[in-house]
Amino acid sequence: MPKSRTTLLQGTLDLLILKALSTGEQHGLGVSRRIEQITGGTFVVQPGSLFPALHRLEEAGWLSSTWQPSENNRRAKYYTLTRTGRRQLGEETAQWNRIAVAIARALEA
Amino acid sequence: MSLKTRVSSLWRNLVHRQRADRDLDDEVRAVQALLVEEKVRQGMTLQQARRAAHIELGRVETIEEGVRDVRTGAFLDALIQDLRYALRSLRRTPGFAVAAIATLALGIGANTTIFTLLDAVLFKSLPVPAAHELVALYENAPDAAPDVSGGTGRYFRFSYPRFEWLQQAIGEHGKLAAATRSSRFVVRLPGATEAERVRGQLVSGSYFETLGVSATRGRVLGSTDVRVGQVDTVAVISDGFHKRSFGGSDSVIGQTLAVNGLQVTIVGITPPGFVGVWTDNEADLWMPLTLQGPLRYENNSSSYNVADRSNPWIGEDRIAWLNLIARIPSRSCRARSCCSTPPTGRG
Numbered sequence: 001m002p003k004s005r006t007t008l009l010q011g012t013l014d015l016l017i018l019k020a021l022s023t024g025e026q027h028g029l030g031v032s033r034r035i036e037q038i039t040g041g042t043f044v045v046q047p048g049s050l051f052p053a054l055h056r057l058e059e060a061g062w063l064s065s066t067w068q069p070s071e072n073n074r075r076a077k078y079y080t081l082t083r084t085g086r087r088q089l090g091e092e093t094a095q096w097n098r099i100a101v102a103i104a105r106a107l108e109a
Numbered sequence: 110m111s112l113k114t115r116v117s118s119l120w121r122n123l124v125h126r127q128r129a130d131r132d133l134d135d136e137v138r139a140v141q142a143l144l145v146e147e148k149v150r151q152g153m154t155l156q157q158a159r160r161a162a163h164i165e166l167g168r169v170e171t172i173e174e175g176v177r178d179v180r181t182g183a184f185l186d187a188l189i190q191d192l193r194y195a196l197r198s199l200r201r202t203p204g205f206a207v208a209a210i211a212t213l214a215l216g217i218g219a220n221t222t223i224f225t226l227l228d229a230v231l232f233k234s235l236p237v238p239a240a241h242e243l244v245a246l247y248e249n250a251p252d253a254a255p256d257v258s259g260g261t262g263r264y265f266r267f268s269y270p271r272f273e274w275l276q277q278a279i280g281e282h283g284k285l286a287a288a289t290r291s292s293r294f295v296v297r298l299p300g301a302t303e304a305e306r307v308r309g310q311l312v313s314g315s316y317f318e319t320l321g322v323s324a325t326r327g328r329v330l331g332s333t334d335v336r337v338g339q340v341d342t343v344a345v346i347s348d349g350f351h352k353r354s355f356g357g358s359d360s361v362i363g364q365t366l367a368v369n370g371l372q373v374t375i376v377g378i379t380p381p382g383f384v385g386v387w388t389d390n391e392a393d394l395w396m397p398l399t400l401q402g403p404l405r406y407e408n409n410s411s412s413y414n415v416a417d418r419s420n421p422w423i424g425e426d427r428i429a430w431l432n433l434i435a436r437i438p439s440r441s442c443r444a445r446s447c448c449s450t451p452p453t454g455r456g
Contacts, residue, residue, distance in 0.1 A: 029140045029143045029147070047165070048171060048175050049175075051137065051175060052176050055176045059180070060114070070143060071143065071146070072143065072146055074139055074142055075135070076143065077136040077139065
């Protein structure tokens with residue numbers, strides 16, 4: 001499958017970000033790499049969409065952030081999933097599955 | 110997003126804007142540095158890594174713009190930035206700023222004036238009961254009449270004898286009052302060294318009764334105060350005049366004022382908001398029209414040249430100096446809009 005760049009919808013990006021952070025806290029670069037990893041390289045997130053999304057999710061209360069020293073000892077902003085964020089992840093996953101089932105059924109009909 | 114989260118985000122983004130921007134810059138540059146290291150670990154030289162990182166990340170400013178655009182309160186933030194810029198630009202071209210402000214001020218001022226005028230004249234009703242029952246009297250021009258109508262063909266002033274005749278004609282059907290248009294009298298307050306000019310009217314004894322205005326303190330003028338051949342030196346003052354010049358003091362009833370040199374006694378105060386019936390011709394002082402001679406009052410009059418103005422006008426049927434207001438109660442007419450033409454008098 002070709003690497004999808006601009007066709008990733010905002011809602012899907014949010015879902016992937018939440019999922020990527022479900023295993024632990026990460027900084028912006030880490031989130032991007034994790035998304036690439038868990039989608040098997042299908043989705044490469046543009047920085048131009050990643051950072052606004054991270055900030056938007058943080059303002060919505062689903063992520064929280066702290067400043068910590070990173071791998072190179074320079075301080076970086078690390079994001080974690082909040083409790084409401086975890087709940088949101090569950091809801092969006094369920095919704096995604098519903099949509100996927102519905103479309104699959106439609107395509108088979 | 111809950112309201113609390115939204116408000117705290119707005120607070121951070123607008124009030125602590127600089128700190129938020131600084132943090133954002135730190136964050137993006139940190140990621141940039143991490144990216145470069147990642148590529149160096151993958152085997153590139155520092156130079157190659159920097160260039161590759163730049164290609165992959167893009168410009169830091171662009172990313173930061175993107176974040177600012179989606180911040181809560183982005184619209185408000187942009188508005189504030191625009192306003193600041195506008196102010197800076199205006200300060201740089203003061204001439205233009207002055208011209209623009211002056212034009213706006215003129216326009217707003219003119220508009221406000223017109224609407225205030227309209228409100229006073231058209232929209233507000235008189236502070237008297239059943240104001241729709243009041244009518245102003247005028248008569249149409251008789252032939253060979255002197256220049257009394259100001260070109261309108263309507264004569265709004267009447268002589269005293271004519272007023273009396275009209276009062277009899279109305280009889281039980283209504284009430285008729287006579288009043289002069291207000292003009293300035295030279296008034297000296299008790300104990301004051303300097304005189305001030307106060308707007309006042311000379312009125313008939315039926316004036317306050319016709320309008321339906323009673324005193325808040327003391328009494329208003331009545332028919333016993335205004336009788337031909339008598340000189341009753343009494344006066345009623347407005348609430349505004351009472352507050353302005355007497356400080357609202359309780360002992361004002363019974364005090365005397367010197368009006369055009371004549372000592373008159375204050376007998377009452379009208380309710381607040383009452384300044385006569387003409388919004389363009391307010392009054393703070395009302396005295397009997399029998400005082401016209403003693404006060405040497407000579408305004409608001411027109412006459413046939415043969416009339417002798419040096420005598421008291423009260424007996425002169427050729428000096429027209431009184432405006433007449435009638436109250437014509439109508440049993441069926443309640444709303445303001447249903448009363449139309451005023452009655453005219455013709456002798």
